[in-house]
Amino acid sequence: MSAPEPRHRPPPRSSLDAVLEEEELGRAIDRALLARLWRWVRPYKGRLLFTLLLAYPLWAMQVAPSWIVMTGLDREIVPGLQQRGLIAEAPPPRDTVGELEWLDALLTPPAGVPVLWWFGLLMVIGYLIAASLEYIQTLVMVSTGQAAMRSLRREVFAHIQKLHLGFFDNYPVGRLVTRATSDVEHLAEMFSAGLVLLVTDLLRMVGFAALLFWLDARLAFWAFVIVPPLSLALVIFRFKVREAFRASRVLLARLNATIQESITGMKVVQLFSREARNQRAFSTLNGAHRDAWLRSIWYDSALFSVVDVATGLITALVIAQAVGSVSVGMIFFFLRAMTLFFMPLRDLSQKYSVMQSAMASLERILQLLDTAPAIRDPAPAPAPTVQVVGVPAAALRGQKTGEMRRPSGEIEFQDVWFAYPGDDFVLRGVSFRIASGEKVAVVGATGAGKTTLINLLARFHEVTKGRILLDGVDIREMPQELLHRRIGLVLQDVFLFSGTVEDNLTLGRSDLRHESVLAAARAVALDGFIERLPEGFATEIRERGANFSTGQKQLLSFARALTHGGDVLVLDEATSAIDPETEALVQDGIYVLTQSRTSLVIAHRLSTIRDMDRIHVLHHGRVVETGDHQALLRQDGLYARLHRLQNKAPEGIVTGHA
Amino acid sequence: MTEASDFVQDRATIAEGRRRMFRLLVPYLLRNRRDYLVGVVVTIVYALFFALFPKTVQWAMEALVEGEGARAVLWSCALIAGVALLRSFFRFFSRVRIFNAAREIEFQLRDDLFAHLQRLPQSFYFTRRTGDLMSRCVNDLTTIRLMLGVGLLQLAQTPVMIVVALTMMTIMDPVLTFWMVLPLPIFILIARSLGPPMHASNLAVQVGLADMSNYLQENVTGVAVVRAYAMEAVSKRRFDALSQQLYERWMRAVRVQAGLPALAGLLPNIGVLLLFVIGGSKLIAGELGIGEFFAFFLFNAELTMPLFLIGWMFNLVQRGTASMQRVEEVLATEPTIADRKDVLDVRELRGEIEFRNLSFQYPATGAQRPAALRDVTFRVPAGSVVGVVGPVGAGKTTLASLIPRLYEVDDGMVRLDGHDVNRLPLATLRRAIAMVPQDSFLFSLSLADNIAYGLPATEMNAVRRAAARAGLDRDLAELADGFATPVGERGVKLSGGQRQRAALARALILDPKVLILDDTLSAVDAETEAAIQRELRQVFEGRTVVMVASRVSAVRAADLIVVLDEGRVVERGVHEQLIAAGGLYARLARDQEAERERAQRVVAGGRE
Structure with missing residues (x-):
């Protein structure tokens, strides 16, 4: 029996490389990339602008309480204390509120209301406005991101559906899933916690700087004097943290991969007594992982402390520079404003x-x-x-308009050559014709190119040279959907989707009636089994069909092909051994399937081969022998040899001994 | 996480689990006691400086407003800067010390866990999913590290910060302190009421993402079917629906979460309001100094964070405890497969195998399963070939796995050279036996390193010989880098037949006394199989061979054939005897023959 042919040999590339690739981080803002992202964001640009415009009103409302405290201190509290001699006399403070009439009016309490209570009320109102604005900003920001991501996700999925099958050989499933899920989530996070906040933070920092310089340029100078060296320190440490963090993540990925492999292969580890060596290797990796994190911890803690020191130093500088010229309220405001100024830097x-x-x-x-x-x-x-000679014009017209008008289902391979990219030719000039209704088998050793034939006929891959005709039309000239509707394909590995048995037969096509599903199941003698299931056709298929035997799964895939009709059957027979009883059912199923249909079968079973009109023997990508079973046996060539091997192989295994 | 509920049943069990957990943890803490001791002391010093900072600002402001002169102000400002510097230094130092210690414990625990996993019998792996064990080695250790790192740090410093700060505030003005602490319980209540809806909406998003992942995974894995049956439009509709569902779940989650930033600002804002209204009146009344006003203000701003962290800290400890119990559960599993105290001093084995009244049952996995083997008795003389056949589930693989002691059996049931397998040194046992398991698992190493897996080092000559004997040499041309090609999960995907041949080479290179082949060549094509068989005839010379096979014809020429059915030996003998006996063996052989004959009939045109 033949082993499944490797569909494609990918270049030796470990999935650990993939892990590392996932960890590769570059610039935080890449204008070219962002420009391309704009396509999905553009429909929501109004909302995006809105959130940006909210930045200043929100900032103003957050500054308001400190401003009110400053005004309260300088206008209402300190002068009284000075008059009573409780604190030292100082030059009268700059009456910033007096300079702005509307603010002055706002901060003058109505008659009969104590000034502190009035100020308190204003603070409450300010907080409520700020809270509402912040709520709205977050809501709009996240919903914009999610809406844009919804369209992106759909596009990614639609794109995946368009890619040719060869692509999936080299692209691990997990990574594709990551593209449409985690990667898109990361991007969405940029909207909720990244880009917009980065911009609004910047706007606020500019706002603070402007405000403080307007209030008192000298004091502001002293408050900001350590910002440049601080920023430098921050940048350096952040760079170091990032490097260390990245190294740690890479080692973590490697560690996880090692643990997983060790657990999966523990039986082999123990059988071959590799425990001690594995432990040493693991310990080394584990230690490297720890050390990488220790570096991260050092820089990360340093980063924390730098910001901490800065706030303390600025407090000292502001108070020291305030002697004799700056009011108490202004000091209060400066200290508060500088804390708020640094807030974004902390989580930058x-x-x-x-x-x-x-x-x-x-x-x-x-x-x-x-x-x-x-x-x-x-x-x-x-x-x-x-223009192909000998094609019924009606059939040709039918395909061009997308209808199936009595197509005959004739298949022809014309000098088909095929090589996977960067590899030797798998098929080297294969030519044969399958007349309408004929049953043809292809046999050959592993790597002869059998499965490739099917992949080319279904147009999962494109022929490198030559062409494949269906009813005289090059399959490249017809829409893939039409091609696929005409071909009933039964693959070697039966793939069952989650959902009910019936879903797995109709595959979501709502135009297929239950009667035709039932008829198909009956035709392959599967109806009895399905009806014995707890919920019949509505029984859920668990874990890719764990509740079905290999043979039953094969019969299900036969029924699937029958349900969907099509005038051409392409069957890649499964190699796996099943019990004789089911084997008989499967053989009957194949018999039913190949009736009244043009059939191309990659055959492994003797009984299947003998039922065929013609057999092509494929060897190293060429058809080397053709004929029916008996004729090929008489020929005593490759087919005869394969046949002998298949029948006698298992017997000789323990001869000449003891 | 689901596992935790299995064994945490009632309060007594929880208490017992905690006790066991701490017993487990204490040695690790003791081993790193210096780091922890220094870290905890320094972090408490940090907490004191943290509480001292607002006081230094108070003193500076007092010097300023009371007109003590520029010099006095400058000195007190220098004090502010000095305290700020020391505060940051202590913070940095304690963080690094404690976090490092936590990483060290994580490292030690992971090393020990891995070593323990390597010692556990296969029956342990039989009941666990890889994902669950992975999660214990990775996620649970992370949670434990967080508990022992940032959790412990906060536990040491936060109470000190809060107590010292509140004491200082009370000394300054008990009434104002009372008013400023008052909103705290209300705030905690609000924050808590938000917890469950937030958790629920987050969970809904996670479930939505998982649904989408599953759908994608299925769609991509079955891409050939999707294409072959032109399901693209249906798939797109389904995906769009999932995408819409995820969007809606996100929106629901955001409606709750968008309130968080405002909520975070609530507490400090209430503080400022109370300080201004109440403290302001006290200022006017002369009951509160300007300096004290500033100190209160700073306490208000700086205490918010530690107060937030208390809830988080308890959560960390809770999760850490649960994780610790899950890790402890693994570590508490006795490694039953180890050299026993009454180990025999046997260095070499001839290869005689004997089963005596062997019964075996796999550990319970929820549903009660019947015994895998029942009362199996037979003897394989050294140097002979025994075939083990029977239907699927008859216990063939189990029987083979008991010879190298992959699972634990009762004393005396399995014997090698007459010695109880349980009393043989593991090193001797495993050196003498090489097994080719059914699934032919390969590691992410080069092909050569995989073949030489059981050797102390990779010797290329031995590798080449073993590969040739296993019929792997012809595949080398197909592999880009020959023997250096990386294979296994993270390497090139070999075909099923190539994997089996590599696994065969890995066994042959050891030159074992006992060779166990568990349906070894099922995925090898006919031509290759014939070639390997020719090679194997020489390989079998001088070894005891146990051949497990599902096909009767594969064991036809064995010296002894044992037929298993539902865990029992139902027949034994050589091929001709068994055929003549007309039992299960004969029936299996007949079924295969029948298949062939049926095929003939189909060709003849007569369908049944």
Whole structure:
């Protein structure tokens, strides 16, 4: 029996590399990438602008309480204390509120209301406005991000559906899933916690600087004097943290991969007594992982402390410079404002990493979207571009308009050559014709190119040279959907989707009635089994069909092909051994399937082969022998040899011994 | 996490679990006691400086407003800067010390956990999913590290910060302190009431994402079917619906979460309001100094964070405890497969195998399963070939796995050279036996390193010989880097047949006395199988061979054939005897023959 052919040999590339690739982080803001993201964001640009415009009113409301306290101190409290000699006399403070008439009016309590209570009330109102604005800002920001991400997700999925099958050989499933889920989530996080906040933070910092310099330029100078060296220190430490963090993450990924592999292969580890060596290797890796984190901890803690020191130093500087010239209220306001000024810097690193991983995710998503589908439908040109001799004109017209008008189901391989990219030719000039209704088998050793034939006929891959005709029309000239509707394909590995048994037969096509599903199940003698299931056709399929035997799964896939009709059957027979009783059922199923249909079967079973009209023996990508079973046996060539091997192989295994 | 509920049943169990957990943790804490001791002391000093900072600002402001002169103000400002510097230094130092210690414990625990996992019998792995064990080695250790790192740090410093700060505030003005503390319980109540809806909406988003992942995973794995049956439009509709559902769940979650920033600002804002209205009146009344007003203000701003952290801290400890119990559960599992005290001093084995009244049952996995083997008795003389056949589930693989002691059996049931397998040194046992398991698992190493897996070092000559004997040499041309090609989960995907041949080479390289082949060549094509069989005839010379096979014909020429059915030996003998006996073996052989004959009939045109 033949082993499943490797569909494609990917270049040796470990999935750990993939892990590392996922960890690669670049710039936090990449203008070219963002420009491309704009496509999905543009419909929501109004909302985005709105959230940005909210930044200043929100900032004003957050500054308001401190401003009120400053005014209260300088206008209402300190002068009284000075008059009573409780505190030292000082030059009269700058009456900033007096300079702004509307503010002055606002801060003058109505008659009979104590001034502190009035100020308190204003503070409450200010907080309520700020809270509402912040709520609205967050809500709009996140909903914008999620709405944009919804369209992006749909586009990613639609794109995945267009990619040719060869693509999936080299792109692990997990990574594709990550593109449409985690990567998109990272990007969404950029909206809720990254880009917009980064911009609004910047706006606020500018706002604080302007306000403080307007209030008291000298004091502001002293307050800001350590900001440049501080920023430098922050940048350096942040860079170091990032480097250390990245190294740690890479080692963590490696550690996880090692643990997983060790657990999965523990039986082999123990059988071959590798415990001690594995422990040493693991310990080394584990230690490297720890050490990488120790570096991260050092820089991360340093970063924390730098900001901490800065606030303390600024407090000292402001008070020291205030002697004799600055009012108490102003000092209060400066201290408060500088704390608020530093607030964004404290979690800047967090936003930075959000942006960084968003950019990395965006880049990966765009890379996927940039992968052009290698196999496309023909442009919907109405006139037939190829004239093939001997094709019923009606059939040709039928295909061009997308209808099936009595197609005959004739298949022809014309000098088909195929090589997977960067590899040797798998098929080397294969030519044969399957007349309408004929049953043809292809046999050959592993690697002969059998499965490739099917992949080319279903247009999962594109022929490198030559062409494949269905009813005289090059399959590249017809829409893939039409091609696929005409071909009933039964693959070697039966794939069951989650959902009910019936869902797995109709595959979501709502135009298929239950009667036709039932008829198909009956035809392959599966109806009895299905009806014995707890909920019959409505029984849920668990874990890719764990509740079905291999044989039953094969019968299900036969029923699936029958349900969907099509005038051509393409069957890649399963190699796995099943018990004789089910084997008989499967053979009957194949018999039913191949009736009254053009059939191309990759055969492994003797009984299947003998039932065929013709057999092509494929060897190293060429058809080397053709004929029916008896004729091929008489020929005593490759087929005869394969046949002998298949029948006698298991017997000789323990001869000549003891 | 689901596992935790299995064994945390009632309060007594929880208490017992905690006790066990602390017993487990104490040695690790003791081993790192210097770091922890220094870290905790320094972090308490940090907490004191943290509480001192507002006082230094108070003194500076007093010097300023009471007109003590520029010099006095300058000195007190220098004090502010000095305290700020020391505060940051202590914070940095204690963080690094304690976090490092936590990382060290994580490292030690992971090392020990891994070592323990390597010692556990296969029956342990039989009942666990890989994902669950992974999660214990990765996620649970992370949670424990957080508990022992940031959790412990906060536990040491936060109470000190709060107590010292509140004491200082009370000394300055008890009434104002009372008013400023008052909103705290109300705030905690609000924050708590937000917890459950937030958790629920977050969970809904996570479930939505998981649904989407599952759908994608399925759609991509079954991409050939999707294409072959032109399901693209249906798939797109389903995905769009999932995408819409996720969007709606996000929106529901955001409506709750968007309130968080405002809520975070609530407490300090209420503080400022109370300080201004109440403290302001006290200022006017002369009951409160300007300096004290500033100190209160700073306490208000700086205490918000520690107060927030208290809830988080308890949560960390709770999660850490649960994780610790899950890790402890693994570590508490006795490694039953180890050299026993009454181990025999046997260095070499000839390879005689004997089963005596062997019964075996897999550990319970929820549903009660019947015994895998019942009362199996037979003897395989050294150097002979025994075939084990029977239907699926008859216990063939189990029987084979008991010879190298992958599972624990009762004393005396399995014997090698007459010695109880339980009393043989593991090193001797495993050196003498090489097994080719059914699933032919390969590691993410080069092909050569995989073949030489059981050797102390990779010797290329031995690798080449073993590969040739296993019929792997012909595949080398297909592999880009030959023997250096990385294989396994993280390498090149080999075909099923290539994997089996590599696993066979891995066993042959050890030159074992006992060779166990568990349905070894099922995925190898006919031509290759024949070639390997020719090679194997020489390989079998001088070894005891146990061949497990589902096909009767594969064991036809064995010296002894044992037929298993539902865990019992139902027949034994050589091929001709068994055929003549007309039992299960004959029936299995007949079924295979029948299949062939049926095929003939189909060709003849007569369908049944």
